[in-house]
């Protein structure tokens with residue numbers, strides 16, 4: 001018995017979405033990693049499962065899985081894709097709570113990604129640490145957008161070389177997404193992200209949000225910032241109310257049937 005899926009992408013960060021509200025599907029390490037596999041399966045950076053929400057005000061429950069089967073608490077580009085797929089500016093329920101969405105006049109999708117978590121236990125880190133300057137070479141800053149992010153601000157070239165080791169550094173008990181940023185102006189950041197459980201991706205929405213938060217905290221960036229990644233740019237604003245607004249494109253690539 002097959003299950004229907006949508007293949008979507010946001011700035012080249014791509015996803016397979018299965019809505020289990022209307023069909024039977026249970027995510028396992030085996031089927032998630034197979035679906036994500038670009039040779040043996042459909043191929044994507046993350047698998048996204050839609051389910052019936054439990055919180056009042058939510059239109060859909062959204063869960064994000066990396067190709068290694070690990071579950072992520074946030075996924076910005078995928079959140080925009082789900083909002084675009086459902087239409088009518090839905091409210092997404094994720095591990096971090098309710099994420100309202102919006103559609104701009106130009107048809108881009110905005111997601112209120114909520115407030116970043118700045119404490120060492122919230123990232124999380126393995127021991128009490130100033131999250132503004134981690135005790136690692138290059139002195140990154142760290143925060144959580146519902147998933148752990150460390151951001152360096154000394155160039156993007158090292159992403160593929162140093163990403164794998166940093167992802168698994170003992171300072172990160174749940175591993176971490178590693179952002180490598182180059183400040184172009186106070187409102188413009190060039191960024192590459194080595195994603196936890198997925199590797200180097202063309203763009204990372206939660207990583208862009210985390211990088212702006214960490215850059216503002218370091219007084220390197222303004223609260224409104226364009227984040228330019230290999231796959232394209234996102235508009236990020238860390239609002240005075242504490243929430244981070246992320247705006248960018250989201251595209252349905254194709255639909256299909258996955259033979260379970």
Ligand SMILES: N[C@H](CCC[C@H](N)C(=O)O)C(=O)O
Nearest residue numbers: 072075076077147204205206
């Ligand atoms: N591509 C996603 C990030 C996935 C994060 C995942 N790799 C994790 O384990 O946190 C984004 O656009 O935010």
